[in-house]
Amino acid sequence: MSSRSVSGRTVVVTGLGATTPLGGDVPSTWAGLLAGRSGVHLLTQEWAQPLPVRIAAEVAVEPETVLERVEARRMDRNTQLATVAALEAWADAGLEVKDERVDPDRFGVSIATGIGGLHTLLNTWDVQKEKGHRRVSPFAIPMLMANASAGSVGLRLGARAGVHTPVAACASSNESIAQGLDMIRLGRADIALVGGTEGVVHPLPLATFAQMQALSKRNDEPERASRPWDVDRDGFVLGEGAVMLVLETLEHARARGAHIYATLAGAGYSNDAHDMVQPDPRGVGQSAALTHALADAGLTARDVVHVNAHATSTPQGDVTEALSIRKALGEATDQVVVTGTKSMTGHLLGGAGALESLATLLALQHRTVPATINVDTIEPDLGIDVATTVRELPAGDLAAINNSFGFGGANVSVLFTNEHADAPRPTQAGDQA
Template sequence: MEGVPEHARPGAGAEEERDRIKVVVTGLGETTALGGDVPSTWEAMLRGENGIRLLDDAPWAKDMPPQMGGRVRVEPGPGLNPLQRVRLSRTAQFAVTAASQAWCDAGLDSDTVSPHRIAVVVSAAVADMTALIDGWETLRTRGWNRVPPLTAPLSMGNASAAAVSVVVNARAGAYATVNACSSGTQALATAVDLIRRSAADVVVAGGAEAPLHPMVLGSFASMRALSQRVDDPAAACRPYDVQRDGMVLGEGAGLLVLESERHARARGARIYAEIAGVGVSSDAHHMVQPEPNGAGTARAIRASLADARLSPADVACLNANGVATSAGDAGEARGMREVFGDASHGPAVSANKSMTGHTLGAAGAIESITTVLSLYHGLVPPTRNFTCLDGDLSIDVVHGAPRKLGDEQTVAVKNSAGFGGHNVALTFRAPTRRAA
């Protein structure tokens, strides 16, 4: 099996499998263009709602072609204390909002786990451009001594991880992985590794991003990556559809609480799912374009399934990267076909960016939450705006209405990809008893 180490191949190391620490999901938190928390976002996804809107209230929007995006439905301010409102960037405010929800959802407090056994992995693709560029404008127009003193720490890539570590009192390490658009998924992969090697019992992990800044939007527009359907924002993002014409950016955060299964069961925690497998690969192909044949995607998915000791036939549903660009969707679909075969044999595919927009470093974490809930509730949300599959692709895209999973369908894959050829796949397995 190409690209998969011997110890991670199905059937290898039965004794090692018995001894390996299992990693489970016990808490979920998010803020998206569809809702300010997990329940509201999940219900909106099941209804196939739209989170993409015109950004015509922004003073710069009228002068730029990409005048739409997935702005968060609920602003973070009311849930923050006064210091957090002043000292945290918008990205970090999203992260803290989602982390607080996830921590509460997991039922954790200072009496249930030692701070020295708690770690944090929170990632972003572009950190916070607003803090950095606003600081530059102040320097340029008013001088160095008027630059806000927190400009540097607010704009650093670790800002969200540091802020979340303070909220949950994490003393076992705070990490920030940067893998472009797969950063949030890589954060979960890193968290799994921390727990498996006993560096922590609990890890708060995921991603946050606030990319609706004219510099970021202008860059994506310049590379012709954004949809031009500004006359109909609700129909702009069309993953895998024959009429897709580009992505739409969005903002938000998704944070998950991961624990060793032993720790979770000892405290009687609710378990949403197990992260049973992790797979990572790199294309080594191009800075922006994915590998056309999807070989990197296929390697990551295969490695994740092998790590979970599962086969492609076990996978009921797959939450796709689904960015709605011609090259991105085609490469990913070819990679899926290489692993699973054609649409008649493959898993049910769902692409959430059609509703939330592409939240860059937060996307993989937000979509991992959807993947977990799909297994937990036995429902796969539809892909919005999908009407007709591109004839070059062969995947089973869920659209129109949610797809119900059978009781025996207990495995799902989350696939992510990012600029530079970063591929990350996670394999989730449902708990023994699914919620009603």
């Protein structure tokens, strides 16, 4: 297997950063995934008690314990989470803040979000209503705007090739990853920091998603609430967190002796043009995104051994995605191990694709696929091989796909290979789970 870029520029992943419901960094998050540990819990805050859904997957480590107090106070939670993950990814890539080895005019950022600075927006409105306009913070707009996270990280690290914020609901951070791929392939940048962030565990999203009948109501057993492909699934669990990846050309990475995790070989976009919320039950748009990702990478369905699915644990969505995978991969579906890591992390909305891309490329690196937990009775006739236990991947050249689908009909699939990858680092070895 040899993936090929249409531009001739090979793009590799050289840095990883994360703060998630399973851990405050990449090693703890990966260990949690391999251990099959749920990050979902019952909310004990007073504001949550009247709500019909009182469960969520909050981050394991509060960002305010990592960042300096003064700077944290001038950031919405969204940006706090993004900054924690970005700094880890940058350091993991062997780089320092405003590193002299990185030309700022050749360095870009794309950090996605689905909702943005919700806490700042609603808290500021409360202040204005209760105390008047003179008590409103002058920092509110730079904190609540959708591109606050990208702008803050780009400013801190010195990115001048472009700082972007894709917003495509739950497909947002896969759009960010795909945008970083395009930036480098088109020659706009040699290195890019990409990913997604979301920090909206708040009464408003919980209430509105609950009114839509989109959330699981398993308040009595939160750890078992997210259950993709189980016949008793009843909706997703709201999560929060951020994950960032450092992308660069293969030449740029090798020139500075960077560790290479994987090759980002392709990306595919589509839209259902069917409904604002529900996926097209025929799976036409979703399967097109997978097919486009394969074509973009110059690979075939037979090269794929693993799919990390969007798999939100909703009744219609999970069935549609299984159909989409079968449509796109055809007879090769039989060789593909499929998993749904939202069963452990909950749904990070705009951060979901980045988190699941992290899990996808680490699965390739360690040749180990995390299990989908909470599957007691699998939905019949899915036609896909759902990993309900940790599964090993074969030797050799491998490709894996991560799917992200969002409200508005957005579909984005990104494809990674283990081509050019170095051996796993000891701190992220699977046997440490």
